[in-house]
Amino acid sequence: MLKINQEIKNKFNHLLNILVLILIILFNRTNIVFGADINWFEVSQMPAGVQYLDRDSIDIEGKGIIELTTKYIKIDSSTSKEIKENIYIMRINCMTNKFKDISVNGKKNLSAKWEDPNGDKLLDDVISDSCKNV
Secondary structure, eight states, X not given: OHHHHHHHHHHHHHHHHHHHHHHHHXXXXXXXXXXXOOOEEEEEEETTEEEEEEEEEEEEEETTEEEEEEEEEEEETTTTEEEEEEEEEEEEETTTTEEEEEXXXXXXXXXXXXXXXXXXXXXXXXXXXXXXXX
């Protein structure tokens, strides 16, 4: 009797191991990337860099304030090669034309303050393009 119970227990454990393995194979989807499509649109270009805007990321927060994602590619003006790329999540106050970077390359900026673009053509163009439909 004891031998039969042990045999049944071994078969059950074996079946359970196979079931767990099948479930791991079926639900292991590490090759799937979850994320939103990005619709980069070139807003402005200067010898020192190019500014892009993800038009699909524009979200109206209310009272003339929008939130959006931008990408800035810094260019070496002597070689015209890309030096650095930064992704920003920014808020723009379309009534005052001020902005604040609330995230840079995925790192939240909890101390972000409203800033004036101070004649920065790339920032002015992002603000202008983003706010025209708000």
